Amino acid sequence: MARHVLVVHTRPVEGKDAEFNEWYDTVHLPDVLKVDGFVAAQRYRAEPSVHGELPEFPYLAIYQVEADSLPDALAALSTAAKSMDMGDSLDRSGMATYAYTAI
Structure with a gap:
């Protein structure tokens, strides 16, 4: 089973x-x-970096995904998200999501 991360x-x-x-x-x-394949998650809050820089987004979540097919796991998440409580505190206009596969 391949290992991946979804970075949000x-x-x-x-x-x-x-x-x-x-x-x-x-x-x-x-x-x-x-959601099938999503096995762990960790959240982070941005802190000033070496030269005091802060990223554009103050929060980061890294999801560990174990799946033979990352596209299938992401499709399952997209389907499940349609019925998830997304609250009203998330700024949906300000998000960035990236997926990576372990090498």
Whole structure:
């Protein structure tokens, strides 16, 4: 079984950081981890880098995916997402999502 990661950069709606983090940790992560192939997840908050830089998105989630077909796993996530509670604290206009396969 191949190993992959799905990297998701997000930000909350302005003024809704606490609500966003509560929703992400208690609702969204468990929902995603119910999808076949999604086996683990870890969230991160941006901190200043070596020269004080901060990324465009303050939050990062890295999902570990174990699947023979990454496209199939991502399709399953897209299908499941249609019925997931996406809350109202996620700034949907400000997201970036990338997938990687282990080498």
